Amino acid sequence: MPEHHLSEEVLMAYAAGSLPEALSLVVASHATLCPSCRADVEAYEALGGSLIEDIDPAALPEATLSDIFARLDADEAGGASEPWGSTHTPARRDFENSSIPRPLRDYLDQDLAALAWRPVIRGVEEAEIKLAGAGVRTRLMRIKAGVAMPRHTHAGEEVTLVLEGGYSDAEGHFARGDVQIADPSVDHQPVADEGEACICLVVSDAPLKLTGPIGRLLNPFISY
Numbered sequence: 001m002p003e004h005h006l007s008e009e010v011l012m013a014y015a016a017g018s019l020p021e022a023l024s025l026v027v028a029s030h031a032t033l034c035p036s037c038r039a040d041v042e043a044y045e046a047l048g049g050s051l052i053e054d055i056d057p058a059a060l061p062e063a064t065l066s067d068i069f070a071r072l073d074a075d076e077a078g079g080a081s082e083p084w085g086s087t088h089t090p091a092r093r094d095f096e097n098s099s100i101p102r103p104l105r106d107y108l109d110q111d112l113a114a115l116a117w118r119p120v121i122r123g124v125e126e127a128e129i130k131l132a133g134a135g136v137r138t139r140l141m142r143i144k145a146g147v148a149m150p151r152h153t154h155a156g157e158e159v160t161l162v163l164e165g166g167y168s169d170a171e172g173h174f175a176r177g178d179v180q181i182a183d184p185s186v187d188h189q190p191v192a193d194e195g196e197a198c199i200c201l202v203v204s205d206a207p208l209k210l211t212g213p214i215g216r217l218l219n220p221f222i223s224y
């Protein structure tokens with residue numbers, strides 16, 4: 001079970017289909033590895049989009065799931081709304097436990113070892129993943145066991161999902177399934193765990209521009 005999760009707002013935005021493709025890939029992949037976030041996504045998807053869109057965005061950070069359920073009960077007399085977020089709804093088969101989360105496998109079409117890895121610095125390699133959406137860079141990074149990344153900040157925001165191995169930085173330890181969101185104020189120097197290469201899915205270099213009232217509420221990950 002991952003320890004570093006995505007915020008309720010991000011999961012809602014995902015369920016509402018408001019996230020750019022690259023971020024949807026991160027959320028879907030995390031949900032594959034995280035029963036807790038998966039259950040939340042399924043709950044939001046079951047609620048229906050029109051319902052969530054009706055909620056005043058300013059009030060949302062205070063809103064709990066039970067508030068939303070209460071609202072659902074109140075709206076039930078109005079009839080069922082159209083199913084929503086269908087293009088982002090992960091199929092059941094997406095939640096198999098395998099080294100590469102199913103949503104990511106659909107993009108790679110091959111094993112991690114067969115990807116076109118290119119060296120970045122000694123001990124660090126990357127492989128680009130081509131996704132729709134200008135300005136968003138999506139790649140896999142492979143860091144040799146025990147290697148420290150150069151200290152860095154980000155031009156935009158950077159979302160990292162650990163797929164294999166793990167790393168530590170000033171914010172803590174991140175292992176398979178954990179998500180870290182770093183904005184330009186974060187100056188960090190991840191160090192890969194000993195014993196095993198660390199492979200991460202990284203979306204970066206562009207503001208995480210979201211659409212819709214929910215999308216504007218992207219918050220840092222919730223850790224618990």
Ligand SMILES: [Zn+2]
Binds near residue numbers: 005006038
């Ligand atoms: Zn989670």
